[in-house]
Amino acid sequence: MAGEHRLLLRNAQQLVLVCTEGEKYLLQAGMHSLALLRKASLVIGTDGCVKAVGHADAIHQQFSDASFEKIIDCSGKCVLPGLVDAHTHPVWAGDRVHEFAMKLAGDSYMDIHQAGGGIHFTVEHTQRASEEELFSTFKHRLLRMLRAGTTLVECKSGYGLNLETELKMLKVIERARRLLDINISSTYCGAHSVPKGKTATEATDDIIINHLPKLKELDLNKEIHVNNIDVFCEKGVFDLNCTRRILQAGKNMGLQINFHGDELHPMKSAELGAELGAQAISHLEEISDEGISAMARAKCAAVLLPTTAYMLRLKQPQARKMLKEGVIVALGSDFNPNAYCYSMPMVMHLACVNMKMSMKEALVAATINAAYALGRSNTHGSIEIGKEGDIIIINSSRWEHLIYQFGGHQELIEYVIVKGKVIYKNERVMGY
Numbered sequence: 001m002a003g004e005h006r007l008l009l010r011n012a013q014q015l016v017l018v019c020t021e022g023e024k025y026l027l028q029a030g031m032h033s034l035a036l037l038r039k040a041s042l043v044i045g046t047d048g049c050v051k052a053v054g055h056a057d058a059i060h061q062q063f064s065d066a067s068f069e070k071i072i073d074c075s076g077k078c079v080l081p082g083l084v085d086a087h088t089h090p091v092w093a094g095d096r097v098h099e100f101a102m103k104l105a106g107d108s109y110m111d112i113h114q115a116g117g118g119i120h121f122t123v124e125h126t127q128r129a130s131e132e133e134l135f136s137t138f139k140h141r142l143l144r145m146l147r148a149g150t151t152l153v154e155c156k157s158g159y160g161l162n163l164e165t166e167l168k169m170l171k172v173i174e175r176a177r178r179l180l181d182i183n184i185s186s187t188y189c190g191a192h193s194v195p196k197g198k199t200a201t202e203a204t205d206d207i208i209i210n211h212l213p214k215l216k217e218l219d220l221n222k223e224i225h226v227n228n229i230d231v232f233c234e235k236g237v238f239d240l241n242c243t244r245r246i247l248q249a250g251k252n253m254g255l256q257i258n259f260h261g262d263e264l265h266p267m268k269s270a271e272l273g274a275e276l277g278a279q280a281i282s283h284l285e286e287i288s289d290e291g292i293s294a295m296a297r298a299k300c301a302a303v304l305l306p307t308t309a310y311m312l313r314l315k316q317p318q319a320r321k322m323l324k325e326g327v328i329v330a331l332g333s334d335f336n337p338n339a340y341c342y343s344m345p346m347v348m349h350l351a352c353v354n355m356k357m358s359m360k361e362a363l364v365a366a367t368i369n370a371a372y373a374l375g376r377s378n379t380h381g382s383i384e385i386g387k388e389g390d391i392i393i394i395n396s397s398r399w400e401h402l403i404y405q406f407g408g409h410q411e412l413i414e415y416v417i418v419k420g421k422v423i424y425k426n427e428r429v430m431g432y
């Protein structure tokens with residue numbers, strides 16, 4: 001095939017496609033037969049999408065007359081799809097390292113929250129921060145995520161709670177979406193906590209009467225585009241009824257439902273999400289058996305967050321049971337001031353060790369299934385012809401090293417590529 005193309009990745013030792021039939025997600029059986037090629041090459045076109053993928057000799061022959069803006073020799077290396085992080089809170093001011101010390105000394109997440117710390121602490125600092133300051137720290141965090149292999153990330157608001165600060169956060173997310181290479185799915189999370197001085201019902205009314213119509217107006221004016229709506233459905237935060245009202249109002253204006261549920265207490269959030277047609281529910285440490293069946297039937301993704309259970313010493317989400325029952329399992333880092341982890345390789349490792357997932361299951365959960373949780377698996381999450389050319393190259397002859405080398409991704413990930421363009425080239429890669 002003659003013509004000009006953007007990128008040729010030549011002769012990878014392993015090229016992990018994840019899937020090959022345009023699947024929107026993979027269930028347990030599909031996860032086990034992870035699609036992978038050996039001695040393979042990949043071509044990305046000038047539109048940034050995958051043009052061809054196959055055995056190195058076949059691609060060499062097929063593209064013998066073609067020219068490429070860039071060629072990378074991948075001999076001895078592995079090529080994988082860019083990782084997808086399905087749950088983060090990356091826009092905020094005021095870290096909570098002092099609370100980490102309190103938690104290590106025995107305070108629970110809710111003790112700290114109810115004493116006015118936790119989310120409230122971050123809200124106070126975020127309300128005071130300028131848009132510039134928030135953008136600058138957010139950009140830095142996104143670059144760290146990118147260097148850890150994430151090419152599509154969900155980003156929530158939720159440390160504003162009042163309309164003015166929620167909009168400030170969403171503007172910052174919109175600006176990053178327009179300026180930076182990393183792909184972003186943006187989430188309005190104005191119901192992340194009940195603002196001081198309001199009841200949960202008053203906060204719910206404020207969101208439905210004031211926040212959501214403003215978001216709709218800004219969307220129509222093409223100023224801010226939001227993809228998902230989120231609520232922290234939890235005892236002492238938003239109950240099932242308030243959660244239902246907010247999520248339904250968001251759905252009515254075209255947002256995908258993607259919310260926090262059944263984290264610290266069993267709330268029947270999973271059952272509610274399945275009933276409302278949620279795209280995804282996160283956490284689910286306290287999900288009921290009925291909730292698991294309902295999510296499986298509704299094709300509602302479970303976004304499991306291994307860092308939360310690890311940091312807060314909670315019981316682990318029942319990943320094995322969910323997989324067995326046919327739930328679509330995805331992963332997220334939950335990056336936030338409580339769980340300061342931006343690395344999906346680390347998250348996959350924790351999912352394997354603490355949630356007993358296999359490495360194949362963890363990789364699928366951090367690629368195609370995480371993309372499904374964001375409604376983006378038609379364009380992201382696997383290496384297939386026509387999908388966006390978002391790729392990572394690791395300096396290892398077996399892809400599993402990305403999970404096995406706990407905390408080693410900084411030396412292992414050699415290239416991060418978005419739409420066929422090298423966004424990051426790691427000069428520290430030395431081999432193993």
Ligand SMILES: N=CN[C@@H](CCC(=O)O)C(=O)O
Binds near residue numbers: 089122232263337
């Ligand atoms: N649980 C609610 N929200 C976050 C924590 C946010 C925070 O503590 O700042 C989570 O997903 O873990």
Ligand SMILES: [Zn+2]
Binds near residue numbers: 087089334
């Ligand atoms: Zn969260």
